[in-house]
Amino acid sequence: xxxxxxxxxxxxxxxxxxxxxxxxxxxxxxxxxxxxxxxxxxxxxxxxxxxxxxxxxxxxxxxxxxxxxxxxxxxxxxxxxxxxxxxxxxxxxxxxxxxxxxxxxxxxxxxxxxxxxxxxxxxxxxxxxxxxxxxxxxxxxxxxxxxxxxxxxxxxxxxxxxxxxxxxxxxxxxxxxxxxxxxxxxxxxxxxxxxxxxxxxxxxxxxxxxxxxxxxxxxxxxxxxxxxxxxxxxxxxxxxxxxxxxxxxxxxxxxxxxxxxxxxxxxxxxxxxxxxxxxxxxxxxxxxxxxxxxxxxxxxxxxxxxxxxx
Amino acid sequence: xxxxxxxxxxxxxxxxxxxxxxxxxxxxxxxxxxxxxxxxxxxxxxxxxxxxxxxxxxxxxxxxxxxxxxxxxxxxxxxxxxxxxxxxxxxxxxxxxxxxxxxxxxxxxxxxxxxxxxxxxxxxxxxxxxxxxxxxxxxxxxxxxxxxxxxxxxxxxxxxxxxxxxxxxxxxxxxxxxxxxxxxxxxxx
Numbered sequence: 001x002x003x004x005x006x007x008x009x010x011x012x013x014x015x016x017x018x019x020x021x022x023x024x025x026x027x028x029x030x031x032x033x034x035x036x037x038x039x040x041x042x043x044x045x046x047x048x049x050x051x052x053x054x055x056x057x058x059x060x061x062x063x064x065x066x067x068x069x070x071x072x073x074x075x076x077x078x079x080x081x082x083x084x085x086x087x088x089x090x091x092x093x094x095x096x097x098x099x100x101x102x103x104x105x106x107x108x109x110x111x112x113x114x115x116x117x118x119x120x121x122x123x124x125x126x127x128x129x130x131x132x133x134x135x136x137x138x139x140x141x142x143x144x145x146x147x148x149x150x151x152x153x154x155x156x157x158x159x160x161x162x163x164x165x166x167x168x169x170x171x172x173x174x175x176x177x178x179x180x181x182x183x184x185x186x187x188x189x190x191x192x193x194x195x196x197x198x199x200x201x202x203x204x205x206x207x208x209x210x211x212x213x214x215x216x217x218x219x220x221x222x223x224x225x226x227x228x229x230x231x232x233x234x235x236x237x238x239x240x241x242x243x244x245x246x247x248x249x250x251x252x253x254x255x256x257x258x259x260x261x262x263x264x265x266x267x268x269x270x271x272x273x274x275x276x277x278x279x280x281x282x283x284x285x286x287x288x289x290x291x292x293x294x295x296x297x298x299x300x301x302x303x304x305x306x307x308x309x310x
Numbered sequence: 311x312x313x314x315x316x317x318x319x320x321x322x323x324x325x326x327x328x329x330x331x332x333x334x335x336x337x338x339x340x341x342x343x344x345x346x347x348x349x350x351x352x353x354x355x356x357x358x359x360x361x362x363x364x365x366x367x368x369x370x371x372x373x374x375x376x377x378x379x380x381x382x383x384x385x386x387x388x389x390x391x392x393x394x395x396x397x398x399x400x401x402x403x404x405x406x407x408x409x410x411x412x413x414x415x416x417x418x419x420x421x422x423x424x425x426x427x428x429x430x431x432x433x434x435x436x437x438x439x440x441x442x443x444x445x446x447x448x449x450x451x452x453x454x455x456x457x458x459x460x461x462x463x464x465x466x467x468x469x470x471x472x473x474x475x476x477x478x479x480x481x482x483x484x485x486x487x488x489x490x491x492x493x494x495x496x497x498x499x
């Protein structure tokens with residue numbers, strides 16, 4: 001029986017160093033460290049995120065897929081800018097870059113928008129890497145144009161499906177919807193060609209998540225992701241603070257869930273009540289710490305940074 | 311037959327694809343954090359031996375294939391079929407040239423090999439990784455050439471032709487790696 005850890009002890013020590021440095025970085029910048037529950041009565045309605053649930057004393061509880069809702073309730077209660085290091089859980093995610101339980105650093109900065117938050121992320125990652133890092137930024141739209149010569153605003157679903165079939169061997173794309181085609185092209189064709197630290201921003205509205213609609217272009221959301229050599233490290237937003245828009249997105253998530261035969265989750269009314277009470281304009285981001293460690297240590301598989309994989 | 315969801319995919323799993331039994335060689339899970347998950351798999355068609363790529367939306371299900379790999383003893387070839395026997399049940403199976411494929415070059419009576427059965431009939435034969443076979447034809451040996459590292463073709467008792475060192479003679483036994491067809495060593499009797 002192999003009871004030994006999956007990660008080398010040197011990796012375990014490196015994680016400790018990174019966590020110390022993260023805490024110093026945020027403490028120096030006036031953030032408050034918080035600790036929100038992993039087990040809560042509501043969960044994300046996101047169509048592509050599956051929640052693990054359990055029953056406890058007759059109640060249905062969910063392992064949190066991210067600490068976002070709880071942290072926003074703290075913000076609405078007046079916490080000021082906050083950060084958290086914790087674990088998150090997602091059903092059925094297992095692979096070279098996925099483990100159903102993983103570590104997240106999530107932070108919210110009051111008064112920032114997503115571009116300012118990207119600036120702050122650059123500072124954090126440079127300080128953790130202990131060397132100068134180069135970052136580039138590109139819009140989602142421009143990324144598709146540059147990598148695949150595709151203008152995603154003009155293309156029809158039939159042509160987009162044809163692009164998937166042409167570029168990806170063994171891909172039967174006739175059942176994919178527009179966003180699934182974009183997801184597939186990004187993950188399989190574009191990402192492997194990306195180099196260095198690259199921010200992709202201004203996602204299509206259909207992929208807004210909990211980001212607000214851009215003030216300058218109503219067809220995109222103020223959402224960004226950070227990649228390193230094509231490995232997705234972080235996802236951030238200028239946060240949507242409008243409770244009624246947020247409710248509409250949750251409801252449309254649940255409609256899409258029903259169409260796909262997925263479980264429907266009750267909307268987190270406590271989050272919506274907090275938003276109605278008032279959330280300061282802020283930007284927030286979640287950074288996958290397991291993958292960040294992989295990048296910092298030049299490792300190929302998430303298993304190499306987990307003490308014990310699932 | 312049971313069906314399998316993509317999250318049960320792993321190397322070696324046997325599934326039906328377009329009516330043919332296939333074996334999964336590699337399974338890669340890809341998922342943008344907030345997007346659709348996919349399984350990209352490399353699959354071998356067990357009937358044709360061809361390797362193909364396939365992309366599934368995660369959560370899809372595919373039918374399992376009634377395929378088992380079983381160890382059997384090779385008995386003889388009657389000109390059309392290669393006959394194998396289960397060493398436990400003594401049950402016999404006849405495999406045609408299509409099923410035996412290149413394995414025919416390494417099959418020696420009494421040797422054990424792996425026979426792949428689909429719905430109870432052979433569709434593939436995998437020889438042992440190493441076999442010991444007699445040289446039945448080769449140019450005369452060149453004494454004193456052992457250090458030169460030169461090679462010559464030699465025909466073995468099964469009909470396979472492999473490159474062997476110059477000093478080997480007709481009638482000698484050699485050990486061959488069946489995966490590469492490389493000569494490994496001389497077998498002292």
